[in-house]
Amino acid sequence: MNVRTVFARTGRTFGIIAALLAVAAGVAAPAQAAPAATVQATDGFEGNPWSHWQGITDGDGVAGADINQGLARSGANDGWLYTGTGYAAERLAVPVSGWANRRYCTAQIFAQTVSYAAQVGLEIWSPANGWVKLTGATGWITPGGYQPITTLPIDLSGQSTVYVQAIYGNNGAVPQFVRLDDASLTCVSS
Numbered sequence: 001m002n003v004r005t006v007f008a009r010t011g012r013t014f015g016i017i018a019a020l021l022a023v024a025a026g027v028a029a030p031a032q033a034a035p036a037a038t039v040q041a042t043d044g045f046e047g048n049p050w051s052h053w054q055g056i057t058d059g060d061g062v063a064g065a066d067i068n069q070g071l072a073r074s075g076a077n078d079g080w081l082y083t084g085t086g087y088a089a090e091r092l093a094v095p096v097s098g099w100a101n102r103r104y105c106t107a108q109i110f111a112q113t114v115s116y117a118a119q120v121g122l123e124i125w126s127p128a129n130g131w132v133k134l135t136g137a138t139g140w141i142t143p144g145g146y147q148p149i150t151t152l153p154i155d156l157s158g159q160s161t162v163y164v165q166a167i168y169g170n171n172g173a174v175p176q177f178v179r180l181d182d183a184s185l186t187c188v189s190s
Contacts, residue, residue: 037101040186041094045077052092053079056165059086060175073110073146073181081120081168084175091125091165094185102156105187107135107164110146114177117142118168122149124156124185125163134162146181156187 043052045065055063061083072078081088096102111120123136134156139149149166156162164185168178 037189038186039099039101040184041096042182042184043092044072044075044182045079045180046075047077049077049079053090054092056089056091057083057086058088060084061086061088061169063088063090066179071179073112075181079166079180081166081178081180082175083168083170085170085172087167087169089165089167090180091163092183093161093163095161096156096185096187097160099156099187101189102159102187104153104189105156105185106151106153107183107185108148108150109164109166109183110148110181111139111141111166112146112179112181113141113143114179115143115174116176118170118176118178120149120178121165121167121169122151123165123167124151124154125165126159127161127163128159134159141178146179 045053049065057063063081065077065079066072068076079090081090107122107124109122118141119138120141121136121138124134126132126134135151135154137149137151139147141147164183166180170176
């Protein structure tokens with residue numbers, strides 16, 4: 001064995017030993033972030049929708065549900081809003097007081113127009129200290145399949161119950177149905 005071979009093997013051995021000591025000391029292993037914790041409430045109008053959904057209307061607005069009609073995005077049932085002049089809304093109470101992390105929360109619902117494109121709103125309301133709209137988003141829904149509407153993230157810390165509300169208004173144009181399904185409120189730790 002020549003001197004170069006011994007030095008190469010010895011140098012490699014020292015490198016391996018140094019790497020093992022660094023790992024044992026926690027130097028070489030980067031710290032991993034804790035996985036994000038997610039809490040979510042979902043509702044697809046299943047069972048008796050009126051045991052957990054509330055309809056709100058004005059003008060000729062009507063809030064309803066299709067039960068076992070084959071019109072749902074998923075499951076058997078969907079909700080719907082109808083109006084020609086006025087508005088219709090359906091809202092769902094979501095108790096969040098038991099959720100550990102409520103700082104980064106979004107609501108989502110899927111909507112489908114029956115006849116023509118329409119703006120459909122999704123809002124989160126707080127009944128504490130009077131009804132206060134905490135956030136809202138409007139989706140431009142075109143005819144065809146169900147399309148998602150999602151609110152921007154909001155901090156729900158300090159809230160005990162919030163309402164996720166879909167709303168459709170019309171100002172005298174051709175009356176139309178808007179179907180709703182698969183509502184959710186999701187909070188993720190950041």
